[in-house]
Amino acid sequence: CWNKALLQLQYGDLENGWKNYEVRWDWERFPTRKFDFSSPKWEGESLAGKSILLWGEQGIGDEVLFLTLLPNLLELGPSKVGIFVSKKLCPVIEKWYPNALVYPFGEDREVTEDKEYDYHLPVGSLPIRLGNYDISGPKHFIRERPESITLRERLLAEHPGKTRVVGLSWRSGVLTHRRVQYYLSHHAVADIIAEAPDDVLFVSLQYSLMDEEREALASEPNLYIPDEDFYDDLGSQLSYIQACDLVVTSGSICLALSGITAQPCITWGPKRVWTLLGGDRYPWFPLVHMIKCEPNWDLGALVISINKLLKIFYSR
Secondary structure, rough: OHHHHHHHOOOHHHHHHHHHHHHHHHHOOOOOOOOOOOOEEEOOOOOOOOEEEEOOOOOOHHHHHHHHHHHHHHOOOOOOOEEOOOHHHHHEEEEEEHOOOEEOOOOOOOOOOHHHHOOOHHHHOOOOOOOOOOOOOOOOOOOOHHHHEEEEEEEEHHHHOOOOOEEEEOOOOOOOOHOOOOOOHHHHHHHHHOOOOOOOEEOOOOOOOOOOHHHHHHHOOOOEOOOOOOOOOOHHHHHHHHHEEEEEEEOOOHHHHHHHOOEEEEEEEEOHHHHHHHOOOOOOOEEEEEEEEEOOOOOOHHHHHHHHHHHHHHHH
């Protein structure tokens, strides 16, 4: 039923897809955290004057995706909203939803915060509980902040002649056989940099840089590699993303952070994937252009497609 749900979402049968998406909690080996809550799970009861604790599930990118629906929930008038997420996401969520109370996942599975709430809900159940199958409706974004403006000014001051900043992230940290076919190599990144006009400064947004990548890219004069390691420091990665004019990224947490800051973004991924919800455009964030890849697509062709889109950006 889990695979059936993903196929239904992939082909646009959204109501049935989201209903079957709930089967994940009947799957004993479903790869996400499971918690014991003293408060009941929210089943759609009135939230007027009630409190609710939302909790993250699956990967950190999924936690962010589903939290884009929080404005829909806030329209129901809850008195208090708590958000229980991965620890390294907390600084980001606090900036994104400053009126919510944000708690980090601990080392154990004990949840004490939920005793203060009337209900709890895993974030992946928001579409079905809200009846928002196509993820439409109001969105909330982290607007440009003084620290990101200062960072941008510093980057341009340290690189005379540069007037535009493009962020680059070419893979996630999950290098499975299935996923790696959609990631770029640092050689491809060098090709993208070589095609750009002289006034463009590239900034590496890639976390957990491997020694081979760092050594090869260090010689690129138009690429700035920050000292911060963004794997745990998502707050710094967020600031660098906001300092960019455009972000080019694989479908990693960098894409999610670009989305919640409303940054123009180029990404790529499988032509058929459930997160597209059967549509042609990426539905979760407004300014994402997704290049849809065929299975085992030539990555050289992907680089050509990225450079074509970048040329449009350069011309503007």
